[in-house]
Amino acid sequence: MAEGITNTSIDPLWYKDAIIYELHVKTFCDSDGDGMGDFRGLMEKLDYLQELGVTAIWLLPFYPSPMRDDGYDIADYFDVNPNFGTLDDFRAFLDAAHERNLRVITELVINHTSDQNQWFQKSRRAVAKYGLVGAGANRGREQMAGVGDPGYSDDNLAYKDFYVWSDTPEKYKDARIIFKDFETSNWAWDPVAKAYYWHRFYSHQPDLNFDNPAVHDAVKKVCDFWLSMGVDGLRLDAVPYLYEREDTNCENLPETHKFLQELRAHVDAKFPNRMLLAEANQWPEDAAAYFGKGDESHMSFHFPLMPRMFMSLQMEDRFPIIDIMEQTPPIPENCHWAMFLRNHDELTLEMVTDEERDYMYRVYATDPH
Missing domain, CATH: 3.20.20.80 (Glycosidases)
Incomplete structure (x- = not known):
């Protein structure tokens, strides 16, 4: 049908x-x-x-x-x-x-x-293992791993750049905080990745990285x-x-x-x-x-x-x-x-x-x- x-x-x-x-x-x-x-x-x-x-x-x-x-x-x-x-x-x-x-x-x-989505779980583990810098297209000073790059036999690595990660919460300071009653920043620290991730809404809702094809x-x-x-x-x-x-x-x-x-x-x-x-x-x-x-x-x-x-x-x-x-x-x-x-x-x-x-x-x- x-x-x-x-x-x-x-x-x-x-x-x-x-x-x-x-x-x-x-x-x-x-x-x-x-x-x-x-x-x-x-x-x-x-x-x-x-x-x-x-x-x-x-x-x-x-x-x-x-x-x-x-x-x-x-x-x-x-x-x-x-x-x-x-x-x-x-x-x-x-x-x-x-x-x-x-x-x-x-x-x-x-x-x-959700931060419980397997995409995010794999992404945080990949960032923890490989760090923020990968191979592939530029994203500011950082780089993204491409789907066809070497290393994609690691299933976690395929999702490393699915989200917006940073080593500092000082980026994109001109973006408003939408849920001011609940959040004080658009960045949240992830203890697994040991890096910050971007979220425009709640901190349990990490934003996907649309700079990644x-x-x-x-x-x-x-x-x-x-x-x-x-x-x-x-x-x-x-x-x-x-x-x-x-x-x-x-x-x-x-x-x-x-x-x-x-x-x-x-x-x-x-x-x-x-x-x-x-x-x-x-x-x-x-x-x-x-x-x-x-x-x-x-x-x-x-x-x-x-x-x-x-x-x-x-x-x-x-x-x-x-x-x-x-x-x-x-x-x-x-x-x-x-x-x-x-x-x-x-x-x-x-x-x-x-x-x-x-x-x-x-x-x-x-x-x-």
């Missing part, structure tokens, strides 16, 4: 009028009474979702994970968390969804992994695994942060857009009519850049619009919505904004002015209940 023509694989622009329902498998429907949702339970509710008018289901991460960041800390990209079921359960769910003309969007968390290959293999199974779309989590460069804020860099063009070309060539959705929590001009010339993501979330819809409701005034839409640039014809009122990133209040943030706190955060 994954490779054939189905009702859910005909329209190449299906995402333009999609009604997307986000859900977490673990909290949606429990089929076996263990207190946790699973894919078999979700299958039981597909008729209900169809009756709501939903046309696509967006699944939060369901992969094996320590669950320290609700599954966005992935330990294995090629399997299902056993608490939610098995790969066969996922395949059965996917087929059942497609039989109802429901598309399925899953998460492609490519900026970082082997990481590109690994990401494409993850894409191929799920898309060949029949998945219709991939949400690209935390996509603005893939690269690091000195004297920049390490966000929205040209190298990131070049990689997205590479990924889009790969997906279009192998899996027609699929969709890439960029999670770029940025101002409209920067977020629109993730469409490229129609050759990067098919969709991108419009984060700045979401809090302003809440503002307009409270103010009983359309101005906040009109104002942000006027700041939104035109986009390629084959692309579309993902507008939302609620998802798991609701009301983060990052893409608002200080004045707007103060207003939202004042009107929505004063009720003790």
